[in-house]
Amino acid sequence: MGDTMSTETRPGDERFFLRAGPFGLARLAEVSGSDVRPAAEGQNETALFRGVAPLHVAGPEDVSFLDNRRYLPLLENTKAGAVILAPAFADKLPARTAGLVCKTPYLAWARIAAAFHPAPSSSGVRHPSAYVSEKAEIGDNVEIGPFAVIEDGAKIGSGSLIGAHAMIGRSVEVGERCRIGSHVSLTHARVGHRVTLYPGARIGQDGFGFAVGPGGFETVPQLGLVVIGDDVEIGANSTIDRGSMRDTVIGAGTRIDNLVQIGHNAQLGRCCIVVSQAGISGSTELGDFVTIAAQAGLIGHIKIGDKARVGAQCGVMSDVDAGADVIGSPAMPFREFFRNVATLRKLSKKSSD
Template sequence: MKSFNINEINEILNGILEGTTTNLITGPEQLEKAKSNHITFIGSKKYADLWETSEASVAIINEGIVAEPGENRALIRVKNADLAMAKLLEVFSPQSPVLEEEIHPTAHVDKTAKIGVGCKISAGVYVGKNVVLGDHVILYPNVTVLDDCTIGKNSIIWSGTVIRERCHIGNDCILQPNVTIGADGFGYRFCPEKGMLIKIPQIGNVVIGNGVEIGSGSCIDRGKFSSTILGDGTKIDNLVQIGHNSVLGKFCIMAGNSGLAGSVTLGDGVVIGGSASIKDHVTIGAGAVVGAGAGVMSDIESGKKVLGYPAVESREALKQWAVLRRLVKQS
């Protein structure tokens, strides 16, 4: 078990230390659950009162929040407690599963595939024709990488993920379990002559930039005749749907159960809240925020925040909700 004294922790965080403690810290924990061997964090004033009753010996706290360390307890003041805690979580992070063999005997790796230095290919993995894996790629058990795909260096693909043919993954990406990259886009048209829905072939691919993370159970559909694109640094939560030919800029965030229909464009830094839905062919400008559960039916300007279903500018949505509450009270 890893353990650190208060001075060692402050060297990692480079904060301002108030008070001290003789207790060794063996891990981080929430304020309410922490014991004397834990470090916790206070990123908002509304949690400051919990510090008095918490058993934690140390708290990482934002500058400007009023709190006192107390007896045998310490505060480490930083500019951003969330980022400081992220740094500390890396220190306490347990080791990932160890893969002893470079290529497990039960894995199938096509003879035309090019495998970089230091790659790990686990049990039950399928690597198809002309696949290229950069250096130090890790494929955990039962990953499928079909023909003509590329995966950049240091990327980690967790169990059950399927990367279909001709798709490209950048460097330093993480695909959590059971992600699907390059499934057919949802394209059908009714044919009067045949009296049935006709499937529109989807012959494009998916291109994912560097440093992208995709959560468990998410699906990124291939383009109809070009590419579905995720920009560098974009982070996708669990159970997210991204439709064919959508283009996401750099550092976008999509929370769980949200979805993009086909041909949606997101500018850099767009944030999509949980369970939000975006209509096809909509463009959302850079830095815009879509609130949880919103339904976006038309374009959104850069920097705007929208709420509601159908989504409107946040201040307008709050006014509408206030009026509805007053009407309910009067009825």
């Protein structure tokens, strides 16, 4: 596979990422909700940590992380000053390494990494090349990048960051501390607080609606908006069409990956996960905590219940019950799908014998 290590840079390179700290163990424990397990030898509890790194790269001033039994051999040999891990692995720590012990090590890791490398926040500077309508309302401390466009009547909440070449259409509302990526187009929309739109996301264009007329297709006006709840993230080059007669709604806390398509009038609940290249057709409704895996497709006008999980490449043609796991095209329960695969393999072998 080639020596990919040779191309590896240290995570959190300061040329590309912000850096905060250094932090002591007590502070890291507080940030992450962990208990400190001091190193058996060699490490002073007043030691300061400067960053995060994987087990095989970390040094004495780095915090590292273990959440999978598979990587125990790396733990044994790590030079990390501290490692975040579950209680079950705490006694495997090398003598010079402190533990940050907690039941949810991945969450603790997210928080400690974010403490060292906070997400970019607004500089409050409006680039002189940006075009901002005099009829737009721009909150305090909003950063606006080069060649960004903000049209008449748009409102941008305080602390938000509008990337280069982003286009915020007429009357659009963006909440506080949002990050609108470069090249985003955002029209016909109301967006909550702390929302992140990644570069090239297309929000609010016409849905795919037309009637058959005598001389060809005739466009059905798309008269709804896109409404995006707080803390939503929408991936690069994803597309969310506005509603036709109601709004397309993305519930608070939902995370949408890259190249995802959401059709007009779709209703997504809270804290859903939609993985890359999945497609949700018009007027389909997702409950809360639904997971749609990569490249899955949902036809229109169906309902997916709370906490249901739709597998990768699944083709969903009818409602899915709350809590159900489906996969295959057409969709069926996971167990049935894999039983079918096994049955067909067996019959196929027999028939070729």
